Amino acid sequence: MEFDIAYMAVVGAGALTLIVEALRQFSVPVNVHPHERYPILQGVELDTLCTKAELIRGLMFYVLIYLLIYAALLGSAELYALVQAGEGRVKGPTGDIPGGSDGLLGAGAYGKPFYVSAAIIAALSTGFFAPVERCIRSVAHRLADIPYGVYRVITRLHRVDYARIGTGYHLPLTEAYARIAPAAGDGSTRDALLADTVAALKTIDLVGPAVVGEYRDQLFAQTPVAALDSLLERVRGDVDGVTAALGTLSDAPDALQSFQQSVLRTRNNLLAVFALLFIRNDRSVAGAGGQNPTSEVIRAIESERDPALQSLAGAVMASGLLTVLSTWGIYSAWASGAHQAGWFAAVMREGLWLGFATVLSFAACAGLALMVRESREERNRWKPWRLSRMPFLRFLGASLLPALAAVAACVVAGALEDLVAAGTLTSAQLRDFLRDYGGFCALSFAFGIIIAFHVFLVVDLHERLPHLATLGIALVMAGIYALWALVVVASTYGTAQGLSWQLREAALLGAPALIFFLAFAALMEWSED
């Protein structure tokens, strides 16, 4: 395992061939998969739906996933060789023999990176593994927000309060409709229908000029690509249809009903195309600071922040910092008698490493949990639920990926700690690391599931529950986490160290979770106001 420049060069060359192959594969165009909420976007090519920057980011993630597969395969081949080396019936010293390497083109270890990268390229370019390639690509898109960036903008556009923005502006369609079908003001079904139609018409009045009207060229400097032209034509047809229908509209319930359908469809399409124009212009419009409806709409969607993501960032920071303090507190509480010189520095060092591991694992796990939840929400597969019927199966399925991330974070943090302490990574360390941390990190899969469950519960419930109840969820989940920590400590280190020692170790592991869970719940509650 000694550092070997020639071997590193061969590994680099293997990676380079993979990168070239990944770039070649990525340039094959892909159409958007059907999305029921935005029918107008079906069949549109993917690069129409995102900015150049997002596309490049997607490409980078795509290449990165190729490289991760390469690293995993090559690493497991090396680990296999390492583990196998210990099992041979051999006596005598080990290690390199002076002048004993095979040379670059030898059949020994130097060929391995090339075999691995060639195998990946061969496998992914055959039809048999095409689904794997598609999966890699969709994960890369997901990570780069393609095309979910558009979907998110559309969702935000739907949440904008158009009635507030609309006051003071001339709204021709809304006013014409109000003249034809005035609301009775008695709260009847008819009134609800009228209110829906009015809201949609207001949106068309406010956003329409920016998309199909004379303002478009002023607002969106970039000329829309050809692919957008057909969409624009379709939306213009929709808006013209609504205007024409308004001219002949009668007050009859049936007519109002069908008119409402066409208005809602037009509004949805209009917002989708507006989002596209916005995205294609790198999320900016000319003169956005001005006093016009478009600028106000854009200010409204830009000021909207994702409270879950904000709370996550805050909670991760809080838990990272407070873990250092909690480690010091726990060691102080357990230590008996006076401390020896250097005690404080040793405790602080351990606290810093624990804080680092905490930040890494909680950010990866909870972040991925939020991402999975959002992805399911986009696909309409994350429906509201009641406390009496908690969707355990859905939560469990959605928490598998975050749990794997927790395991990976545990391995990375542990390996880094060893590497920094020793400066090198020896074969014995790798083997010991796998044996020591292997069990511990495998057991932290359950930590990942607990973290993900907490994220799902708090994000889904915080609006319906009172403040204290959300904090109660955090306390319960932290309790479960601490119990599992005790199980992990007992099973990893055995009972030789005594109960008090085990309790201390469990407390060291559980305290960061308590801090994170409480901080996340509190920040989510805070974001409601």
Add this chain to the structure above:
Amino acid sequence: MSLRLRRLALSVLMSLALPGLSGGAAPARAAELVVGVRADARPFSFRASAPVFADPAAGGPLRAAGYDGYMVRVCDGVLAEMRRSQGFEVVPRLVDAASRFELLRAGEIDILCDPATITRARLDEHLASGPIYLSGITFASRPSVPRNPCRTLVGFVASTTAEAEGLGAVLRAGEWPAFRDILIHFANNDEAWRSAEPACPQQEGRAQPLRAFPTHDALAEAFCNDEVIYYVGDIEIVTAVLGAQPDCRWRDALDTYTDDRYAIFLRGRDVAPEKAALLLEFLGTLSRRTLLRPSLLDEAFAGTFPGYRPSRKLSLFFWSLRGRE
């Protein structure tokens, strides 16, 4: 030929050519060779639980006396061959790691048949054969290594190369990252090693991180009782000694960190002429039996490690001595 060997050869020649000059009072008793063997250094030199051979003629004098191991087998092969042509007594004498070279220097033993690594200090004081085995320092770890142990970290046998060079080699390779600071502080007599553990009970304090043991058996017992976390020693010895302990589990002891060449050391000073002749004969026979094929080295390896083959390094070592098998 070193100066000392030349002096020995001269005294041997003189004793052969001029018997009358050697003092006149030629001893009447038959010549004898006292051979130092170990009880604990398995699989190289140890006392077998039962006599290895009922018939002394079948093996050699040492194995007939109940000792066994790779070094013992090599010595035995040479001694048995010598005894075919001349009569002398072989007296096995138990030595331990700390006393062996002292006894050799004092003339209490003539030949040391134990896993003794070639070092400059030893070559300066004694005669030695050419290298006859290649081993290396390794360490075994307890099945689970606690994060903050308060007991002894590393155990080794006193007066071995594990103490002199092994620990440094293991640390230089980057092993034991968690305990590196403690060990380095302790080795440098820096009191800071005491503070490295935040939670050792004050009244008990922390045990010294390094501890020397008189024998491998004592070290293995402490290791298996969880009193020591790492057992440093030559790789074959560590695995064999731990393997002989009942119900003892360990891990690692797979990589080596040094290349240690073993040799048979002989008494090199103030040797009576007839004994000098025997020692010279011993060295000559050893060369003939190991450097030519079939080699005693292969025989001893196959007998000591049945079912095992030499590692790549050890194969090259054997090949460099006796040529292609």
